[in-house]
Amino acid sequence: MSNHKVWFITGAGRGLGVELTKAALAAGHTVVATGRNSAKVAAALGAHPNLLCLKLDVTRLDEAQAAVAAAVARFGRIDVLVNNAGNFYAGFFEELNPEQVRSQLETLLFGPMNVTRAVLPTMRGQRAGLLLNISSTAGITGGMFCS
Numbered sequence: 001m002s003n004h005k006v007w008f009i010t011g012a013g014r015g016l017g018v019e020l021t022k023a024a025l026a027a028g029h030t031v032v033a034t035g036r037n038s039a040k041v042a043a044a045l046g047a048h049p050n051l052l053c054l055k056l057d058v059t060r061l062d063e064a065q066a067a068v069a070a071a072v073a074r075f076g077r078i079d080v081l082v083n084n085a086g087n088f089y090a091g092f093f094e095e096l097n098p099e100q101v102r103s104q105l106e107t108l109l110f111g112p113m114n115v116t117r118a119v120l121p122t123m124r125g126q127r128a129g130l131l132l133n134i135s136s137t138a139g140i141t142g143g144m145f146c147s
């Protein structure tokens with residue numbers, strides 16, 4: 001891989017995703033910044049010649065495949081995938097409804113799988129690529145009041 005890389009970042013409309021995108025652009029890389037609302041992603045990041053903002057709800061495999069296809073059509077490759085999108089529902093178990101629990105698993109477990117599944121054929125074709133999955137200590141250790 002050359003020093004100039006094409007990054008593909010999920011959940012880039014706020015929080016860490018915005019900061020990662022800005023840092024990668026400032027370092028001279030190209031970024032495909034994605035989010036459930038692409039207009040919100042574009043508003044958070046502003047215009048940049050090396051930036052493409054796309055719609056991607058990570059719970060949707062079809063949207064992941066469409067975003068990857070658009071990224072490759074525009075930039076020819078994807079070198080780095082950052083599975084950053086996430087949500088967090090914490091509380092006593094009976095305070096969390098089934099939809100919240102399901103949403104957390106769909107977003108933080110199956111979401112990265114959807115995007116990785118969509119990106120891997122491109123990376124395998126390139127015979128190069130880096131997958132970064134943003135996790136949390138909350139995923140590996142129990143926390144008080146965090147069922």
Ligand SMILES: NC(=O)c1ccc[n+]([C@@H]2O[C@H](COP(=O)([O-])OP(=O)(O)OC[C@H]3O[C@@H](n4cnc5c(N)ncnc54)[C@H](OP(=O)(O)O)[C@@H]3O)[C@@H](O)[C@H]2O)c1
Nearest residue numbers: 011012013014015016036057058059084085086134135136
């Ligand atoms: N902040 C912390 O203390 C902390 C600690 C440990 C781990 N983390 C992890 O670090 C990552 C970034 O956290 P953050 O603090 O930057 O979170 P944040 O400010 O809450 O931002 C989360 C981002 O994920 C997006 N998102 C949520 N569901 C999505 C979906 N289904 N499809 C696509 N995008 C979706 C949100 O988009 P919308 O704008 O559309 O909601 C938002 O852009 C997450 O994976 C989180 O689990 C954070």
